[in-house]
Amino acid sequence: MTTTWWELQILCDPSLEETIFWRLDDFGCRGMAGEQKGQSYLIRAYSPQAEFDHLDLAALALLLKQDAVLAHLPKPVVKWHLIDEEDWSSSWKSHWQPEEIGDRLLIYPAWLEVPTHSERLLLRLDPGSAFGTGAHQTTQLCLEALEMRLGQQPETQVIADIGCGSGILSIGSLLLGAKQTFGVDTDILAVTASNSNRALNNIEPERMVVAQGSIDTLPKMYPEPFDGIVCNILAEIIIELIPKMSAIAKPDTWGILSGILIEQIQPIADTLEQNGWAIAALWKKDEWCCFNIRRN
Ligand SMILES: C[S@@+](CC[C@H](N)C(=O)[O-])C[C@H]1O[C@@H](n2cnc3c(N)ncnc32)[C@H](O)[C@@H]1O
Structure with a gap:
């Protein structure tokens, strides 16, 4: 049986990278990758669709924004969409290098x-x-x-x-x-x-x-x-x-x-x-x- 995955994309201030990484891990995301995008940092994280619904993800997005406010940094832009198993592995794998x-x-x-x-x-x-x-x-x-x-x-x-x-x-x-x-x-x-x-x-x-x-x-x-x-x-x-x-x-x-x-x-x-x-x-x-x- 194939799994459908949420792909979360979080565009943030680079100094928020670590906090966000740990929040996502704590939330239960599986597989995370980050890359510099101009002055910002783009984090992609993945989790099985069955484990979370839109409300969970909205709550997570709120937490990430609160963390940014507490750190006096701009709020991250958080988006999510569904992808299938094949796209999940190729997407995540292409972002991870030796x-x-x-x-x-x-x-x-x-x-x-x-x-x-x-x-x-x-x-x-x-x-x-x-x-x-x-x-x-x-x-x-x-x-x-x-x-x-x-x-x-x-x-x-x-x-x-x-x-x-x-x-x-x-x-x-x-x-x-x-x-x-x-x-x-x-x-x-x-x-x-x-x-x-x-x-x-x-x-x-x-x-x-x-x-x-x-x-x-x-x-x-x-x-x-x-x-x-x-x-x-x-x-x-x-x-x-x-x-x-x-x-x-x-x-x-x-x-x-x-x-x-x-x-x-x-x-x-x-x-x-x-x-x-x-x-x-x-x-x-x-x-x-x-x-x-x-x-x-
Ligand atoms: C941050 S990861 C570390 C993984 C790896 N050792 C590394 O250094 O990259 C922490 C791991 O600890 C596990 N974990 C959390 N609480 C634990 C506990 N009380 N006892 C054993 N493992 C636990 C989590 O499931 C997770 O796989």
């Missing part, structure tokens, strides 16, 4: 022919309807932090990936040499996407294990403590997860947390401190940041 991240990785859309030679590690990806194309600052911050963390003796590292989405951080860790990853996501579509991206990158199933669930699911998948934890979810959710992280960690476990806006640094830092974690480094990209943490 992207170099850090010094070693190249994110490579699954539908492009693989180059015969690449200086970089090719991370092939078809996120389907899951979050994680590598285009978002928070994913990039996590991949760059992983590159640093896995610089020495990566082959000993077993990593927990909480909120794995498309599986991008698990696959990135394994390409950088990690021993094994265990990913969880509350969204079953993310589990499906992670598994097909694992296969796309020729990674053995036992090296990259994925299940539907959250942090409490991880000990059932791997009963030992993890060497590293990556988690790129919204700050409000991370605050709920931090008190549970010690249960899956050992004294020298490291963590990489993102999905955090700069103004949310303090509550995250306080929660980490209260739960026995120290901040080793804090990296920023635009208004997003990424905590590199270790046990106290």
Whole structure:
């Protein structure tokens, strides 16, 4: 059965890009792409018709406009129309290009022919309807932090990936040499996407294990403590997860947390401190940041 999709087109001030991106993700959009259009920025986002009606989309448009007013920026122009499955995949895919991240990785859309030679590690990806194309600052911050963390003796590292989405951080860790990853996501579509991206990158199933669930699911998948934890979810959710992280960690476990806006640094830092974690480094990209943490 084919799905009909809403295509939302949002023409906005470029500085609203990140806020809109997260609003759309929170709303449940699957697949988003953005491009510069003169002085403005055009975001396209897609979601199955069956999940939303006109009223939902009108409410979303109102929220986006309110965000702009609060930020003292011009209101975005929001339009939507229906497209069929074929147009959805070709439209979205044509807007997503290979992207170099850090010094070693190249994110490579699954539908492009693989180059015969690449200086970089090719991370092939078809996120389907899951979050994680590598285009978002928070994913990039996590991949760059992983590159640093896995610089020495990566082959000993077993990593927990909480909120794995498309599986991008698990696959990135394994390409950088990690021993094994265990990913969880509350969204079953993310589990499906992670598994097909694992296969796309020729990674053995036992090296990259994925299940539907959250942090409490991880000990059932791997009963030992993890060497590293990556988690790129919204700050409000991370605050709920931090008190549970010690249960899956050992004294020298490291963590990489993102999905955090700069103004949310303090509550995250306080929660980490209260739960026995120290901040080793804090990296920023635009208004997003990424905590590199270790046990106290
Ligand atoms: C921002 S995406 C990150 C995807 C990918 N790891 C990346 O870095 O691009 C966050 C993911 O976390 C999942 N998620 C949200 N709340 C969660 C929770 N409490 N436990 C596990 N996963 C969760 C969402 O379904 C989504 O796939």
